[in-house]
Amino acid sequence: MKPTTAISRRLIIYLGITLPLLWILTAIISAVAVMHEINEAGDTQMSQLAQRLLHTPINLNSSQYSALPSIPKPQRGLIDAKESGYAIWYKGKLINADETGQSIPYQPDYQGFINQGYWWQSHAWRIFYLNSPQQQLKVAVSFSMHERLQTVLRAVWSQLAVSILALPLLLWLIAWSVRRGTQPLQTLAQTLYHREPHSITPLSNIAPTEILPIINALNDLFQRIEQSRARELRFTADAAHELRSPLAALKVQTEVLALTSLNDAQQQRVRSIEHSIDRTTRLVDQLLTLSRLDPLTELPHTEAVNWTDITNDAIESVCLLARERHCRILRQFNTDAATVLPICGDHTLLTILIRNLLDNAIRYSPEHSIINLTLNTNSISITNPCNDIASENLKRLRERFFRPAGQESSGSGLGLSIVDGIAQLHWLQMELDIVKIKKYKNETINFQVKLQQKAS
Incomplete structure (x- = not known):
C-alpha cells in the first residue's frame, strides 16, 4: 500500500494555498470598496467645484477669456490642476477654460456625470456638466480616470503592504502551529517505534481528545494480544507438564524392560524406544523453557x-x-x-x-x-x-x-x-x-x- 502524504504536510499545503487565495480575494473586495468610496468622494468634489465655478463672477462682455480666481489646492481635495480641467460656456460659447478644459466637449442638452474613454486608458476622463438656472451658463469639470485608478491602487497598497510583508511570517507561523498541533501524533509514533517487540504495557492516555480513540484502540489491542498469548503459553506449559509424567513412566518401564532377557533385535528396539523418549523429554523441557522465556520483556532481577x-x-x-x-x-x-x-x-x-x-x-x-x-x-x-x-x-x-x-x-x-x-x-x-x-x-x-x- 502506497503511503499517503503526512497530515501535517497536507494541512500546511492546504492552508498555504487557501490563505493567499483569501488574501487575493480580500484585496479585490477592498479595491472595489476603496474605488467606490474614492469615486463618490471625487464626484462630490467635482460637483462642488462646478457649483463654485458657476457662482464665480465673470465678465461676460470681454472678448477674451476671463481669468478665474485660483482655487487653493487644499480645497480641491482629490482634484489637482494636472489631473483635472474646467470649461465655462455662455450661450454655447466657450468663455473660460484652463489648458485641460479646452478639450472638454460641449454637451448642450446633458447635465450630470459622463465618462469619456475607459478607466484603464491613460486619456480617459470623467466629466461633470452643470447648467445655470437660466440655462445660459454651462460649467464642465473633468478629472482623469487613470489618475483616480492610481489613487485607488495607492490606497489599497497602503492597506495591504503590511499584509504582504507579513505573509511569509504568517505562513511560517501556520507551519509551526500545524507541526506543534500534530506533535502528539509524532510522540505516539516515536513511542511505538521505540517500544520493545514483546511489550504490551498500556499507552498513557494523557493526550489530546482527538488522539484518545487511537490510544484506547491500541491499548485494547495490546490487552487482547496479551490474553491470546497468555492462553497459548498456558496451553504449552500445561501440555508440557502433562507430558512429563507419562514420559517419565515410559522411561522407567523401558529401563526395566532393558534389564530383562532380550535378544539383540529386541534390545535394539528398546534402545530405539529409549532414544525416542529422551528426545521427546528434551523437547518437552525446551517447550517449558520457552513458555517461561516468551513472556519476559526484561529480566526480573540481575x-x-x-x-x-x-x-x-x-x-x-x-x-x-x-x-x-x-x-x-x-x-x-x-x-x-x-x-x-x-x-x-x-x-x-x-x-x-x-x-x-x-x-x-x-x-x-x-x-x-x-x-x-x-x-x-x-x-x-x-x-x-x-x-x-x-x-x-x-x-x-x-x-x-x-x-x-x-x-x-x-x-x-x-x-x-x-x-x-x-x-x-x-x-x-x-x-x-x-x-x-x-x-x-x-x-x-x-x-x-x-x-x-x-x-x-
Missing part, C-alpha cells in the same frame, strides 16, 4: 555474572552426553576470569544459554570431536566441527523447529531459538558462522557461535 560458575554448571549438565559421544570440551580463558564479558544478568538463564550451545555442539559434531569454549574480554564463542551448512540454512537456524535436511543427530530445532531469546534479554548479540581452516591439504569445517554485547 546480578554481576560469574562466567566461571556458569560454564562449570553448563559443562557439568552436558558431561554425560559428551561421554556418550566421546567428545571433549576444552574451555579456554584468553583473559582474567573476572574480566570475561562483564554484564549483569540472570545466572540460571545464562547457564541454560551455554548449556544449549554445548548440547548442540556435542550432538551435531562427529564422535571423538573437541568442542572449544573460548572466553574473551568482549565475547564468548563455542566452536565445533561440523558438515558444511548452506548460507540460506545458516540464516534460518534461529527459527523455531527448523532443522537443515540431512541431519543425523536427533533434535527439535528449539535450542538456538532459546539461546537467541536469552541473549536478547541480556542485550547480547548472537552471531552464527562457518569457519573453514586449511591445514596442509586438509580442510576442516567448524560451526561457531559467538556472543558479544550489542552496540549501543
